[in-house]
Amino acid sequence: MLETSRRLALGGAAAVLAAATGAAPAYAAERTETPVASGSPVTEVVESAVRVRIPLPPSAGPHPKACDWLSYLRFRHKDGPAASARADRILVAQPGVLEGAGAFDSVARNTVAQAARSGKHIEFWALDRRSNCLEDNTGVQAGLAARDPHVAVDYYYRHKRVDGRAFAGYLGNDQVKWLQNVGLRQTVRDQYDLMAAELPDQTARKHKMMCGGHSLGGIITGFFAEWDFDGDRATTADAGYNQCAGYFALDTRIRAGADGQVPAGLVPLVKAGADAVRAGLEAGVVPRTLSGPALINSETMNLLAIAGLAARVAPAGPSDLATYIPAGFNTDTTYRLLFSKDLATFVKGAPKVQDFRFTNAAALGGLLDDNSQPLAFLQASVGFFDGGRIADKDFPLPNDLTRAGMPVLRDLLGKESKAIPDEPNGPRYGWRNYDDVAGLPYRSKDGTPFTVPAREVTDIGELARSLSEHPLDFTEDYFPTRLVTDIALAASPGVADGAVHTGGIAANPTIDLEAGDGLGLGEPRPGDVIAPGYQHLDVLTAAAVQNGGRPEPISVNLARFAVTARR
Known part of the structure; x- marks a missing residue:
């Protein structure tokens, strides 16, 4: 039912009652579904953005009306059934930390297309968590329509309106107080309510739906599998594991526990205990979203979308975002963290990124490629710089130390040597795509390519499209601190008391799809699907055709699992 909505006068009241009692929402929710135009080369897959009104409970506190809706991106084959209930399988995916629905674009399309080649029509639902309701993607969408990233920058930084709408600014800690009540319990409840609203028949959910996620999404899925949603552990039709036919893990594990997936910076916080964390959130002394003064915050997450937009519309064009975006502490410090050759360069602030010439594709590659981006959980393998002298990037740590360092360093910074352009005020650096790096002359100081x-x-073109094309975007700009602290403190009373079905994970088959150089592998297990050379984001973003003509292994194996796993 594209561009339609269903309304019942008592729908909102029913949702509040359901949240209070633990029952599934027993009503036809107000709903909209809107087609999404795409430039993806996987043309046989169609996409739509679905919104379902499932209000927050009163205990969440005052919040924007937009946050009483849950959203997801629905990917299905163009020749498949229009009704989800008639699909052979539905994959329901939870994003990782700081991720939104758009991050699943490539793996969703590739998996749906692969399943169709075996004669099965499956769907892939990429979930947006409730906090994504706070984002304003108007500028990026307007820039895409105009094919001009300056339109986006003008909206976010120069007070220029789009269709009469003005950007209200990035939200501060005092403006997102309600997020202190959006933790693990609300997150698994949202997934359950959405699945039940979209496919009301529990038997059909058990038969058709497969639950999984990327990174932290695998842990959320583990808790979902064990959760009791009606408050009566003696009844199991409502149990999380009875909403799923199987589980899929994308560079993670399906488990109800943190096991290293919680950012290390939160460890001192969670050691204070659940009561102290809740008190800190209530008082505002604990940030209600995962954010810092630079690199990781709502503005820098949105900058990724703008960089993706520029690389989408003019990949070989000259990048001017670093000069066109007004200077500020956040942006300037982020540039210095990402584009400093060594510690001395970072301290001096020179040469600065504005002293170099890049194409838009090279600028995006510098932000997210595994040979440039310093944080492993933000890395993808999208190619390499070209067109000028390249040097070792020995910041934040020298390559020699990273290669020889402890596993914790490799988990934080990744396994690849870092590189950086080394000719300020020189040539314009371009970008060699993932399938065009053979024969590049650039080597690290130890002599290895x-x-x-x-x-x-x-x-990189598909990554740029995923970052900028979707109405539900790639990032989660306001990730609730409460969600990650709840997971770290799940053993504390009152945090994860609903996770009572401890056999829920083992009750269904699981496929573990791991990046060979990613974060989720740990100790390999029999049956793991390991994609060599993949970084943490690559399990979501990898191209359908790999170097040498190989099919993309994550989507091939996920599609096979989806259509053959026992029902």
């Missing part, structure tokens, strides 16, 4: 084709898997 910075990259080879076997370690490049994601098309």
